[in-house]
Amino acid sequence: MTAAPAPDRQSLRAMLILLRPYRLRLSLAMLAGIVSGFAMTALLATISTAIGGQASAGLAHLLLAYCGAGLLAIAASVISDLGTNAVGQRLVADLRCGLSEQILHAPIDQLERYRLHRLQTVLNGDIDMISMFAFNVAPLSAALAITLGCLAWLAWLAPLAFLIACACLILSALVQSRVRDKGIAGFERARDDEDRLQHSFNALALGAKELRLDRPRRLALFTDEIRATAQRIRHTQMGAIGYYALGRSAGSLLFFGMIAVLLSWRDTGFASGAVLGSFVLILLYVKGPIDQLIGTLPVIHRAQIAFGRIADLSRRFHSAESDLLTPPHEQATPAFIGRISLRNASYRFTEDRPDHRNGFTLGPVDLDIPQGRITFITGDNGSGKTTLLKILLGLYLPQNGALELDGMPVTDANRDDYRQLFASVLSDFHLFRQITGNPTETQARHAAELLDLLGLTGKVAIREDAFSTTDLSTGQRKRLAFVQACVTGRPVLVFDEWAADQDPAFRHLFYTRLLPDLRRDGRTLIVISHDDRYFHIADQRLHMSAGRIVTTEHADTIRQEGLQA
């Protein structure tokens, strides 16, 4: 697994790029926050003037200024909060949709390499972090405005005391910047561990049965992975937050020290007692916004990491196909006339698995899948049958050679139309309850017939274009997936070891009735099979070994062999 880039300038840039579409609204919300902050400062100045008795204007004037500033502070703060909330909600919704769009467009092999658990952490954890950040932006701008406004007021009130306060704040900022780097490094390590934890959570949920049966594995998963990672995250986050808390405490110490110094110089005459009183009062008030600014730093830094991860995901998924979400009526599905072919095609897994150190190369392969015929792909485990199937389905792009439909190359421009020719039941299929593409009455009737033939009547019904349930046994689920594939009306049907989970009766039915019926209907069938008893029903058999097609047999030969056997 490759680590994502560090949250340096790159992730800051990623953050700014992702925020770019919202810059106007965000700026307005921040502007409202700044107005609210300055109005609050004006309110404080009015109070300070009243306390110090420095007002040349009358009390009525002061009261008017007080009410005006107060109302403006409240109104601007409400506008700022609502504005930030709107931007935050929109940003999160857009990120969710944008990432889903990217995943729907991502080439399948890139998705497989990225891994499910890492996708889950980005889609959940990182987006949550960004929404937290978004809700902190406007209050942050108000806090900044209050801080700046108060500092300006303090400078006017007592310039010498202001210089002392500035020296103290600069020292405090230096301390904060030292702890920031340590904190960020901790957050980055914790974010890597979040990926690991999600991986373990998936094992927990998906491997529940195996874990219940296997005590050593269960203990290892819980103790060495989940507990160890959760504790490591706890320690790392605590350490990182601890650095921020340390910096904040050092800042507070300096702050209170400064107030003590100022008060102890009260009698040296650098400011009158009343002015000093107002000065300290405002200083104490401004400590709140300053703490808020400092307290939000961890959120900003963690959001920066999250923005970096999202940008990293976008960088990894490169798709040359840009219209996968175009509504169907704008897409022309090509009429399927003849054959699907591979010409000198090869594919290599670019990232080696630990159990396959030298990688796996399929091909070069030359083949033709004739229309309206049954093609079997056979061969040992690991010989490349599923990989070949994924290339034929247009899911993996051959790195060399070409995939052709009726002699015309399948390209980025027409690959998605090409894929719409297929319906499949792959070995790791996902069974959707919804029947795809609003089935017609004839299709629904066909589905009901198939459900009956496959022994599913009484278990599954069709209601409102969906199957009533998918809670079935493994073999039944595969039979239901078969029904799904057949009723789509797609011209090419693909089955990856479909019969492997079926009892002898359904296996027999599949090879001797269902496949021949589909061929009679003009469907083209590509079937991965290990059932040598039924090889004779194929019109063509491609036998694979070590990534190559080593023999291609046609109907006559296959049937002759079948008879001899």
Ligand SMILES: Nc1ncnc2c1ncn2[C@@H]1O[C@H](COP(=O)(O)OP(=O)(O)OP(=O)(O)O)[C@@H](O)[C@H]1O
């Ligand atoms: N995503 C992947 N990344 C790296 N290597 C892979 C990946 N998927 C498959 N392989 C490797 O490619 C080889 C061919 O796998 P494939 O699934 O095509 O074989 P198969 O003939 O369908 O096997 P089986 O009969 O067991 O289903 C295997 O050695 C496998 O380790």
